[in-house]
Amino acid sequence: xxxxxxxxxxxxxxxxxxxxxxxxxxxxxxxxxxxxxxxxxxxxxxxxxxxxxxxxxxxxxxxxxxxxxxxxxxxxxxxxxxxxxxxxxxxxxxxxxxxxxxxxxxxxxxxxxxxxxxxxxxxxxxxxxxxxxxxxxxxxxxxxxxxxxxxxxxxxxxxxxxxxxxxxxxxxxxxxxxxxxxxxxxxxxxxxxxxxxxxxxxxxxxxxxxxxxxxxxxxxxxxxxxxxxxxxxxxxxxxxxxxxxxxxxxxxxxxxxxxxxxxxxx
Numbered sequence: 001x002x003x004x005x006x007x008x009x010x011x012x013x014x015x016x017x018x019x020x021x022x023x024x025x026x027x028x029x030x031x032x033x034x035x036x037x038x039x040x041x042x043x044x045x046x047x048x049x050x051x052x053x054x055x056x057x058x059x060x061x062x063x064x065x066x067x068x069x070x071x072x073x074x075x076x077x078x079x080x081x082x083x084x085x086x087x088x089x090x091x092x093x094x095x096x097x098x099x100x101x102x103x104x105x106x107x108x109x110x111x112x113x114x115x116x117x118x119x120x121x122x123x124x125x126x127x128x129x130x131x132x133x134x135x136x137x138x139x140x141x142x143x144x145x146x147x148x149x150x151x152x153x154x155x156x157x158x159x160x161x162x163x164x165x166x167x168x169x170x171x172x173x174x175x176x177x178x179x180x181x182x183x184x185x186x187x188x189x190x191x192x193x194x195x196x197x198x199x200x201x202x203x204x205x206x207x208x209x210x211x212x213x214x215x216x217x218x219x220x221x222x223x224x225x226x227x228x229x230x231x232x233x234x235x236x237x238x239x240x241x242x243x244x245x246x247x248x249x250x251x252x253x254x255x256x257x258x259x260x261x262x263x264x265x266x
Contacts, residue, residue, distance in 0.1 A: 018059065018060060019048060019049075019057040019058065019059050020057065020058050020063070021055060021056070021057055021058075022036050022037070022047070022055065022056040022057070022058070025058055025062075025063070025066065029066065029070060031070070036056070036066075037056070039066075039069065039079075040056065042079060042083070043083065044069060044079060044082065044083050044086075045058075045062060045065060045066055045069060046062075047062065048061065048062055065086060068082075068086060069082055069086070072085065127243055127244070128243065175211075178207075178211055179211060179239075182204060182207050182208050182211060183239050183240045185204045185207075186201075186204050186208075186240050186250065186253065186254050186257070187240060187241060187242060187250055189201050189204060189253070189257075190249065190250050190253040196253060196256040196257040196260055197257075197260045201253075201257040201260075202257065202260065202261055202264075204257065205254075205257040205258050205260070205261035206261060206265075208254070208257075208258060208261075209223055209258070209261060209262075209265075209266075212226060218266070219266065220262045220266040223258050223261070223262045223266065224258065224259055224262055226258070227254060227255035227256075227258040227259060228255060230251040230254055230255055231248065231251045231252055231255050234247065236251070237250065237251035240253075240254050
């Protein structure tokens with residue numbers, strides 16, 4: 001006799017005696033009864049039984065399935081895709097392990113956000129310059145994937161993303177410090193009125209391009225685009241300016257120095 005989908009998903013000794021009413025499940029999850037009924041109507045979360053009065057009940061199978069539904073909903077997955085994923089998964093434990101790994105990654109990201117915000121508070125309170133790499137560490141940058149891919153190609157985004165995620169905090173620290181040093185030297189060159197095409201500014205630009213190329217050789221268009229982004233994005237512009245001053249002239253100085261460097265070397 002062929003096993004049904006439900007039988008394949010659970011070990012034979014999986015306890016199935018307890019049941020919870022739709023009201024209890026709604027209270028425990030924060031989902032509304034209407035939402036749970038909708039899940040049932042579209043075949044996503046079928047109750048274990050329905051009482052003579054129309055009351056819906058859910059057993060432990062249903063609770064575990066609902067747990068997975070809620071996890072995927074939190075990550076923005078639509079209901080049709082969730083149903084397809086759950087129906088195709090024959091190993092519930094393996095699927096939950098995948099969810100656990102997803103949550104562990106999210107926990108790490110939130111931890112980095114907490115450290116990032118604490119650093120921002122400390123630096124703002126002490127009048128220190130903010131670095132974009134510190135301010136934005138832990139915040140999801142994948143929302144810019146389409147823009148980066150369109151402008152510089154998917155390999156640029158994917159390689160850089162893999163490289164950054166592969167580093168621990170100790171490995172990221174020298175990379176951040178190198179950027180701080182470059183930003184500081186650019187600011188000094190600007191204040192000293194060093195010409196953007198002069199030896200001082202061009203040496204800093206060389207270091208900047210080398211820093212940008214840590215994961216791949218940067219193209220001319222890539223470096224020019226980065227320079228324009230420094231001017232267009234106030235958050236990045238502030239990285240190159242002393243605290244409390246207009247950051248735009250500093251960002252423009254960096255942009256112009258990078259443009260000269262690319263024309264001469266890339």
